Amino acid sequence: MRALFLLAAAAAASQAQRSFEFSLVRPAEVVAELELSSPGADWAASGREAAVADLFVDGKLNQQVMLFAGEKRYVYPVFLGTLPAGRHTVRLERNARQSARGAGFEAHAAKFRPVAPGDAGYDVLAHAPVLHAREDTISQFSDTPLLVYCERLREGGQEILQYTVIFSNEDGGTSTRALMARWGRTTDIEYVYRCFLGQAGRCARATIQAKDHKEVEFDGQRFGQHPLLTPVTRNNMLAPRPTTALRYHLAPVEIQPGIHSRERVMDLWPVTWTVMAKELQRENKLRPFGQVDGEKISDPRNYLYLDAKLKVADGAFEFLVRLKNDRRWRSSALGRADYAIARDGWIRTTIEMPPGTRIEDIEELGFACRVANPPRGAPQPVAGVCQLEQLGSLFFLTPEGVPGASLAPKATFTIPSGLTETIRVR
Structure with a gap:
């Protein structure tokens, strides 16, 4: 023994x-x-x-x-x-x-x-x-x-x-x-x-x-x-x-x-996605789909991830998605002006979707131009301009929580604040 x-x-x-x-x-x-x-x-x-x-x-x-x-x-x-x-x-x-x-x-x-x-x-x-x-x-x-x-x-x-x-x-x-x-x-x-x-x-x-x-x-x-x-x-x-x-x-x-x-x-080193999701779980920062619970978010696998190259002048982009057989549009900004994106260059955003949504379920993408919130102490702009220079990849995470197959629709346009441009995904 x-x-x-x-x-x-x-x-x-x-x-x-x-x-x-x-x-x-x-x-x-x-x-x-x-x-x-x-x-x-x-x-x-x-x-x-x-x-x-x-x-x-x-x-x-x-x-x-x-x-x-x-x-x-x-x-x-x-x-x-x-x-x-x-x-x-x-x-x-x-x-x-x-x-x-x-x-x-x-x-x-x-x-x-x-x-x-x-x-x-x-x-x-x-x-x-x-x-x-x-x-x-x-x-x-x-x-x-x-x-x-x-x-x-x-x-x-x-x-x-x-x-x-x-x-x-x-x-x-x-x-x-x-x-x-x-x-x-x-x-x-x-x-x-x-x-x-x-x-x-x-x-x-x-x-x-x-x-x-x-x-x-x-x-x-x-x-x-x-x-x-x-x-x-x-x-x-x-x-x-x-x-x-x-x-x-x-x-x-x-x-x-x-x-x-x-x-x-992160996409090139998928372990970063795995650790990210596990830390959210351990720190109790997740909530069920479609609910509002303070600053918590849904399971990261329930989001559409979207890359785009932008150029803005007093403008801010809000990204929208409409699914097939659904009249509603889902927004990246969650109805908040301060969640719209007002910076130049390549960006990534997300839009929460029903669990199990696939790329092929998406009918249209929307791009709304809002007037950007000014820096603290600066006057509020009257109007803005939003330019989409290039649309990058769209993807969901796999059941394992890492980036899955992606699409890269082609789109480029310039719109003033107050307008929304839409494109069909397929």
Whole structure:
């Protein structure tokens, strides 16, 4: 009996930690692609949300990894920083204090990818931010960073690397209903850091998005060239310093700017949709279809998701849908002027539909132009103009809660406020 107990204890210990070795022929930034799972975990269930792993490089604590994908095996790409040539060891072990009680930890495999100066994508990786956990999210499994992406921008001849984070939710700021109407999701997508590239690929200057969405100069600490940042507001605005010990090194993905909505990045990484829905469920932010219950929303699978490229002048778009054999029109703005969309560029919105509605059930789309609400303190415009430059994809989520098959009807027009344009979907 004692022998069986010792064998079980040894097996549990081997699952709770694991080491991987790799070698570098020259100094380089290193990306570790970690295939991990969290047996028993469910982001929707309190007490079983996820395991948190401590990652050590050559015996020194380097970062934490949040296993938000749950029980299934999932590859978590993280950066280790710049390491010298030679042999290295990465050790992963379950952080018992930060992990949910019912969430186990298993490390299945690891691949290591060195990226040296001169290699493609080196600058994007070398300047990626280290994100410390927001203090009030520790052990709460809320507003967790899921993905970091980088866009190469150019302003006045200056090349800029802009880093954006997709957080699992937004505890403060925009309400859940407004997020779905204005942004087409309940994750929080925020640019966090801008590196203005200078000579030799270093940052000539850098800025962060601070409290009240103000862009301020970054003058804080770095890990190599990586800035150390911490969200400090409930809508995930940043401070240029580490304020908590828990830190994430999410390896960035490079995205071409301006060709689709920011939410399209979520579609490319469907796990973000899964975590979003589970967090809504756990935080009791869902209500039955067709009901009004404060700021709660319906099941995300009950919404039509719509992308469009807009240009407005004192105007705001309200998007409408009419189903076959139904005389009623359903609105993205829910009858509220402040939920209409009054910004240029690619946007995403949603319209709540009866459960089980399919793309082929849609008869018509409508586009109403309203006069936009002015900024605080500005006079109310008399009229506005709304231009639809391009209609993007229309889709529902699958029963599994990830983006399904889509349509992209062709439409372009300009209308003044007070008018509505309609198109047939088929």
